[in-house]
Amino acid sequence: MWKKLQLKKHALTAISYMLPVVVTAGLLIAIGNLTGGQVIENYKMSYSLPDALVSLGVLGMGLLAPVISAAIAYSIADRPGIGPGLFMGLVANSIGAGFLGGMLGGYLIGFFIKWLVKHLKVPKWAQGLMPMMIVPLLSTLIIGLLMFFVIGVPIVWATEAMTSFLAGLQSSGKFLFGVIMGGMAAFDFGGPVNKVASLFADGLLLEGVQEPEAVKVLASMIPPFGVTISWVLSKAFNKQKFTTGEEDNIKIAFPMGLCMITEGVIPIAAVDPIRVIVSCVVGAAIGGGLSMSWGVGSPVPSGGVFIIPAMTDPVKFTIALLIGSLITGVLLFVLKKKPATDIAIKDDLEEEVDFSDITIN
């Protein structure tokens, strides 16, 4: 049953379509940040070339959830899935459900459309309206409302609960506060949990409390650094842990990580979510706890390694960052299994493969 749904194939299709978007957006933000750009808040005022680059990249990041959702829906339901899938990604963005929300929306609407196209019978005169109006409208309406009220509402509740919980914790245990903030910031690579931690830190920064912001910066860089370290370890010990495709993604995720763009890890996490997320959260939590208890503060909300000199204690920040990244790296190296799809390019060498599932249709 599960195998028949081909959930993995749909997710891989989404990654395939998302990769050019995430790479382009990430690099644009990186180039813009390096040249001193800021996101343009008001287009009626003048802005510089670096500002335009950063803004272009940020717009591209906003495309992630819609592209993921549309590609999953397309993979499931073919062409009718694309339009409604884009809608679901936009809803995921708006309700703060991030790329995980986009994936969920894509699966829901994809299967719904597939079912609709197969089972909805309309009179002959209305057949032209099926693909143009009936299928996209019905599916977007039903699954869209489901996203808003069934998936969106609990996210809002959870966001409020987490914020008040963090506010209560802030005064008591500094290390624990850092652990939770760090873990949350690394949990979903820019998704809803990350947003809660991020907004909370930004809010405190406005009140002059700088420590949570340092934890946020740190925890956003640990996932890409940690994944890179585990890849380096796999090379050093000559143990294959990543497929060639994943290796290519890591090579892109690392420079993005330098600029504090965690999204580069998404393609690696989407293939093997539990192991990657667990390693990232543990590393970021410990790094965050250390940074918090050492009292490192950041006066700037983002910028990656380039704002380390601006920290209140750059040395301790770097140590916390390295410790966290090492923990993530080693943990992922230990947890990760040998990939099933490693390639033997050697010609004529045939491996034992189970062909029993093969059927000719």
Place this chain on the structure above:
Amino acid sequence: MKIIGVAACTSGIAHTYIAKEKIVKAAQALGHTATIETQGTIGTEDELTPEEIKAADVVIIAADIKIGGRERFKGKKIVEVPTSMVIKAPKGLIKKIEEELKK
């Protein structure tokens, strides 16, 4: 046996083309012909012609993702496998197809 097929992998830059080469070489070694279309991130290359599709005995779809233009193969004998399988054991796969077709 005339084999045609489509290869497509997730990142669409490497495995797609390795899979194509593996099938073509294995087919030649076993005395068949193979024409494979690649659907990489750069787009479709070596697109199969309607004549090639019409003349084919079997279609191998070696893909990890959804491929485009599947409806072209309606009524054909289709074998669907992940790219890793044709990369690991292309000859084994073709031999298995030979067996299945004889049944």
